[in-house]
Amino acid sequence: MAELDTTPQRTRQGPPTGQRWPGTGGIDRRRLIGWAVVMPLIGGLIVFAVYPFIYLIFLSFSNSNLGTLFRGWVGVEHYTDSIGQAKFTTSLLRSIIFALMTTVASCILGVCVALLLDRAVKGRHILRTLILLPLMTPPITVAVMWQLLLMPKGGWLNSFLMDMALFSQPVSFLGSPTMAFPFVCLADVWQWTPFIALMTYAALQTLPEDIYEAAKLDGASGPAMFWSITLPMLAPALIAIAVLKLVIAFKVFDLVFVLTGGGPGQATTVSSFYIYRVAIQQFDIGAAAAQTLMFAVVVGLVTIPFTTAHDIAEKRLT
Amino acid sequence: MTATRVRKFDGGTWLADAPVGLWTLARWAGTAAVVLFFIFPMIFMLMVSFKTQPDIASGGLIPEEWFWQNYPDAWNSVAVGTYLRNSIVAATLGALVTLVIAVPATHAIVRYRVGGKFLPAFILATYVAPPIVALFPLFFLLRSIGLVNTLFGMALVYGVMNLPVAFWLLSSFVRRLPEELEDAARIDGAGYGSVLLRITVPLLMPGIISTGIICLILAYNEFLLASFLTRSESTQTLPVGLSLYQGDRQLRYGQMSVASLIGIVPVYLLAMFFQRWLIRGLTAGSTR
Incomplete structure (x- = not known):
């Protein structure tokens, strides 16, 4: 905590205003050079974020396909059409459910793993290295691993369940409209829980030891200390981590691409995948642009309550 | 949290002090489950890489015979x-x-x-x-x-x-x-x-x-x-x-x-x- 408090303060002071570069003229050269040095970053962001947004806005009002762009203006037609399409709106809903479910699941599991890491005496390093690996694995490869585990013919899960005599027939988990989505979520949780565990573990190290000592003297039990000390003090960091995971979850694409291709039917078609298909298979860049913008708005709207919660949790602590 | 004091896993203490022992045991089981969950998909893929196509369909973990040919085949195809x-x-x-x-x-x-x-x-x-x-x-x-x-x-x-x-x-x-x-x-x-x-x-x-x-x-x-x-x-x-x-x-x-x-x-x-x-x-x- 001590560190949490002191570091931002130092930066809050910033450079003493009006301080001049020694040996130079009247202008604050440091700021000037600072701006020059920041320009490439701003340029990069313009290319990667600002320009695409403006470009998409124009595209979304136009009739465009991959070959020829801007073949005439259509007004808000792409927006109204897309909102009217159940396939698109359910893909938005599915993205939201995917993001929330995987975030909640990987946060709960991640906190548990972090607590285990915190307690592990022997082999903490080995444990840390091992759980680092899913995070490092390319998502495409994560998808391949889970495809192998889940395939109906020769997948490990099927043969395991059949050996246990729970199933008599192999089940196509990824081919089932009800089970495909949870299993895509599971693969995502597998990949991202280590990230949350490591971040939570780091946040745990900043909690002051003396509060626990005091609580122990008062006879508090382990679970009681977790619920009334660890969790509330961890809350700001944990919510910040959850926001990050939420944002990442909305970006999911590779897992769906390999595991299910959006199917069966539309069962696993999240927005980023739906939009990709509209653009690649129907070549309708105009509609894809409108949908992309609406998707971005939805991502923002879902993220805002979490950032607000983070501010509240942080205020309550100080 | 009572378990923090018993940092070393020595048989005597955890048998004598039951709650500590249960916590320690649960922790070891939890750690094992976590490790297994995270490395199993990798291990399974490693095993599949040593299997022939019919062997893959059989679904076991260990290859029936270790088939190295996948490696040059993948590299060449x-x-x-x-x-x-x-x-x-x-x-x-x-x-x-x-x-x-x-x-x-x-x-x-x-x-x-x-x-x-x-x-x-x-x-x-x-x-x-x-x-x-x-x-x-x-x-x-x-x-x-x-x-x-x-x-x-x-x-x-x-x-x-x-x-x-x-x-x-x-x-x-x-x-x-x-x-x-x-x-x-x-x-x-x-x-x-x-x-x-x-x-x-x-x-x-x-x-x-x-x-x-x-x-x-x-x-x-x-x-x-x-x-x-x-x-x-x-x-x-x-x-x-x-x-x-x-x-x-x-x-x-x-x-x-x-x-x-x-x-x-x-x-x-x-x-x-x-x-x-x-x-x-x-x-x-x-x-x-």
């Missing part, structure tokens, strides 16, 4: 080597581009408050948008300057893509730097550039290494942009190459596992060697 090279080149160049832009910029923003409060918030806000947002505009931009389907174009895209992440990671390292050294050098007459290069960058090295590795891995693993912006074998990255297996009428699971394993090796080695830096970098944000 798809351009794994080329994909790997493309991935490494694009990701490494991309990470360098990110660092060259982000290190001086982050330093200026955090230390000299360039851009005030707006710029940091703006940088992080750009990270929220899903990459599909940038996909088509970037494609048309790259096409107009002739960089579609080039490794150089991919490296530039990755370099720019990771800027918000790099800013976020580096800023917590910059905040921890002592200001006094920079001030002292400045009073001795050093200019902006030499303060940055001689004082800041060396002090920031752990943060730069951590950030560089994370950006490298993010770029190496990226699929969506690469699948759209690279169209031929000579530029396609490994994730794109792996995705091509999915188009086969009958999936060659054995060879696909081999290719996936080959792709994992560089990142896993990087993770092992730079574990400390990686964790320091990843956790820099949550401890501020």
